[in-house]
Amino acid sequence: METRKINRRNWIKTGVLTAGGVLAAPYLGFSKNSELPLQLDANGDAIYSPFFKEYLPKNLREFPVLAAKLNANENPYGPSPMALEALKNSAAGGNRYAWKELFQLMDKIAEFEGVERKNVMMGPGSSDLLEKTAMVLFMNGGNVVSADPAYMSLIRVAEAAGGTWKPVPLKDDWSHDLDAMEKAIDDDTKLVYICNPNNPTGTITQHEDLVGFCARVSEKVPVFIDEAYLGFLDDGMKKSMVSLISEGKDVIIARTFSKIHGMAGLRVGYAIAQEERLNKLQKITRAGMGISYPSVFAAMGAMDDSKFLDSSRKLNAECREYVYQSLDQMGFEYVPSYTSFMIFPIEMEGKVFLEKMTDLKVGVRAFNFMGKDWCRVSMGTMEEMKLFTQALGKVLV
Incomplete structure (x- = not known):
């Protein structure tokens, strides 16, 4: 190796x-x-x-033209009309820093989340906030406990900074093994990281179990809960860990405008945590400095566009159901998803599968975990999902 x-x-x-x-x-x-x-x-x-790898294309610097780009969990319907209007109206201000306007967005977020502005930290997408957290906490070593498989952004930066990863396999039902994760914490543990719903599996850990875990474990070490995909649940906000902030718990909750809001290319995200925790993180970053002036306005517009959010959630669910039915008809098993993507096992080596799907102009991801090869496909438009199932039928059936 x-x-x-x-x-x-x-x-x-x-x-x-x-x-x-x-x-x-x-x-x-x-x-x-x-x-x-x-x-x-x-x-x-x-x-x-040892239990989780990703298959990569042979030529990593070539980006083929795709008829269905379903490899990055991007929302095909956004940005919302209100976000686009705000973006257009503010574009001429792109020569300015958005300090005052950023505070307005933070106030809006704080009201939405039921916290104070001092509990909100902005960043250009939630991945940036995951990475900054890893930089601060692991420059002097230590370990991070998380699920395996997990979203790797925070973990890779923690390792680059000098930390180590203590992976804990997901349970048979694909939820986080909270008991095993708690037992994995030792004197060198600097952070517990949980992505819920989880990426790359699309699965969820029950709210009641997770609340109790976070409340208890955060008394020992900080707990980072990545809620990037929570917006795709009909009752997503009720499943959030944000209520623990008012209880004084040392938790960090990350959200992004990249997913349900459809603003991946505009780069806006935020973290919610105790003021003391955010002050430590902001020693190495000026928080929202990386967010452009027009993006700030787009985010505020997006928050007001409840009609778009409802439509995006509905269309995503319809496409997911279509893929379920198509996989059933083709004889594939799959893992039920709570997100804008899903996984299912494939009877083909992942690298070959990627090449064959790409040849048909369909982009997906391929992984190996739990001793099997898997396809992870993002939910695009219904037209894109039909292209995906047609390609899948040619490659695997």
């Missing part, structure tokens, strides 16, 4: 502070010549843990 890892001292010295961020994007930066905290096997695939 070939290991490519950057030196922590040089990493900090040269300011390569977002090395793991490219891992959040499909294949960007996945190069054998890049200095990433990434392990590659002999076939050039990414090894995350």
Whole structure:
């Protein structure tokens, strides 16, 4: 196995502070010549843990034209009409920094979340906030406890900064094994990270179990709950951990405008935490400095567009149901999803599967975990999902 890892001292010295961020994007930066905290096997695939790897295309620097781009969990319906109108109206102010306007957005978010502005920290997408958290907490070592498989952005940066990962396999029902995660905490644990609903599996851990876990464990170490996909649940806000903030718990909740709001390219996200915790994070960042003036206005417009959010949620569910039915007809099993993507096992080596699907102009992701190869497909428009199922029938059936 070939290991490519950057030196922590040089990493900090040269300011390569977002090395793991490219891992959040499909294949960007996945190069054998890049200095990433990434392990590659002999076939050039990414090894995350002994039980979790991702198949990567042979040529990582080529981005073929796709008829259905279903590999990045992007919302095909956004940005919303109100967000677009706000973006257009504010574009001429793009020569200005958005300090006052950013505070207005933070006030709006604080009211929506039921917290105070001091509990809100902005960032250009939630991945940036995950990574900044990892930089602050793991510069002097320590370990992060999370599920396996998990969303890797925070974990890769924690390793680049000098920390280690303690992966805990998901349970048979694909939920987080909270008991095992709690037992995995030791004197060197600096953070527990939970993505709920989880990426790349699309599965969820029950709200009541997670609330109790976070309340209890946060008395020992901070708990980071990544809620990027919670908006796709009909009662998503009721499933949030944000209520623990008012109880004084040391939890960090991350949200993004990239998913249900359909603003992935506009880069707006935020974290909610105790003021003391955010002050520690902001020692190395000016929080919302990376958010453009027009994006701030777009985010405020998006928050007001409840009609778009309802429509986006409904269309996503319809496409997901269509894929379920199509997979049933083709004889595939699948894992029920609570997100804008889903996974199902494939009877083909993942790298070959990627190549064959790409040849048919359909982009997906392929992983190996739980001893099987899996396809992860994002929900696009209904037209795109029909292209996907047609391609799948040609490749696997």
